[in-house]
Amino acid sequence: MAEISYRDAVARGIAQEMARDKDVVFLGEDVAKAGGCFKATVGLYEQFGPLRVRDTPISEQAILGAAMGAAMTGLKPIAEIMFSDFIAVCFDYIANEFPKSRYMSNGQTKCPLVVRTGNGAGSRFGAQHSQSVENWCMMIPGLKVVAPSSPRDVIGLLAAAVRDPDPVIFFEHKSLYPIKGEVPDGEIVDTLGTAKILRPGTDCTILALALMVPRALEAAERLKAEHGIDAEVVDVRSLVPLDTQTILGSVGRTHRLFTVEENPRLCGWGAEIVSIVADEAFYDLDGPPVRITTPHIPLPAADHLEDMVLPTADRIVETVRRSLNS
């Protein structure tokens, strides 16, 4: 067991898989000699060499297209898109190529690849380098979508993603890169499509993803200490496949549901989960499900403005307290 950062967990996860399987290769902008724009891939170039860890031009379509062609023909590429906002310039591969080739070819074409990307706000980068865009990917049949919240999950879910035979979009949260957590020694492999109950509770269920997970946990401690409300916190971790059983099981015990989403309001992942709960667990609910999201606006750059719009522990506490006391 050792304490390592979320940032270092990325490099450890990639290294674990590259050491295990020669077919795993890694490409992206500044990922090799520079060790990544966020220093999340430091040491990989030195360890695995220039044939397996490759710097690319600023050509996101070439990066994802090349990853796909390599995956179709037998490699297991990991491609980095530096900021998840840039998915917009190579969305053809995410939306049209990776997820549809197997179906259109009646099962002939395979696409076992991972796209890692820096997602989310908190760095004061403004509206085009701060978005949470996991819902852009969640809506596409054929993709898998993962967003870890801890160093241990980074390694385990990244390993699971690399070993998965389908295209996986792996959202790392930029504001989580410096956080530290306990990680066991040796190989770590997790399971896609599994949510995790991080804090059991009886009065309500709070679902969160990525950066919203530590905020939900902090809110749950304060709800208990300050208001006597015992909240269960579930880290959704994987949007596709979605672990609806864990979510429905939790709501079945607590009878109240809150989602904490960094994405802007419309079509966030919480909306889909609320609809599933409404369809399948309506009579378990003692009150309306509540979505806590960023408002439906582009993100501002100024620090106090950005802080105002992202869900915070304060907002979660206040929203849950008002809902349960009303």
Add this chain to the structure above:
Amino acid sequence: MKAMAAKPTTAGTPANDDIGEAKRLALYRSQIRLREAEQRAFDLFLQNLVKGTSHLSLGQEAVAAGFAEAMQKGDLSFCTYRGHAHTLARGVSVEKVLGELMQKDNGLMRGKGGSMHLTSEDHGVMGSYAIIGAHLPIACGAAWRAQYRGDKDVSVCFFGDGTTNIGAFHEALNFAAVWKLPVVFVCENNLYMEYTPIGDVTAVPSPAGDRAAAYGLPKIVIDGNDADVVYREAQKAFAKARAGEGPSLIECLTYRHSGHSRADPAKYRPEGELERWKERDPIKIYRERLKQFGVSEQVMAEIDADVRREVDAATEACKAAPMPPTDILFTDVYADGGWAWRN
């Protein structure tokens, strides 16, 4: 024919034949087969038996045949939605292709893909891509795998003149050049991007050839209606790729005899243009070539009849084939064979 800037064909002579009779007959057979199959697809469309859309390569057969005949087993083809000819030229049966165009259960992908996505990995046909430019980077990736593993196959990527104006073209060319990938980019310049003359929307006269220098590649513009010219150029590019000397970009001048797609009567073409190009029809050129090399009319007629039998039998099989069953709707979304996105 002012766009026909390429030099006249060097046809070779019977005394100095670098291609050989067997390969010449194969090139002929392939072109006839592509012509007959595409013409049949058009006829079946008029009978309302070909559904959706379709983009024919009538008039462009020499490019598909010339490259496919130069490929080795294991070489990979990446095609566009105008990909019937390239798929057939790698040896996929006419029945499988027509079946997919008719969206029948005997189609190449059992009607799940349609005419724009023909794929037969067993034949090295790694897909037909309907988003312009998407497959150039994908071909780079397949070539990267070959380079990484030391495999000797070449990835061959076919596209039209219109593709040279989309970003992915430029990203892929630079990427392939910087990484020295064993990929061959083949631009079929048929003079029109969909309905618009390519010259009206392109800054340079040769849409692919004049861009080559930007990626450190030589300008190669050839007569795409002469299968021998195409075959020789393909061989050169493949040898370069296999030797680890990097990518090639080849612009083949050709002409589309029909409209862009089944919805297009191609009325935008100036009067007489089609007729002039039909004088340079690749099959007409190749029949004359075979005669010059001493192949008899009878041999050609036997090939023609043989091909027609395949196309006729395929047509009957496709007409008789059932529609795909509904249970394939939910298969192969994910690698486990199913479509489950939740537990």
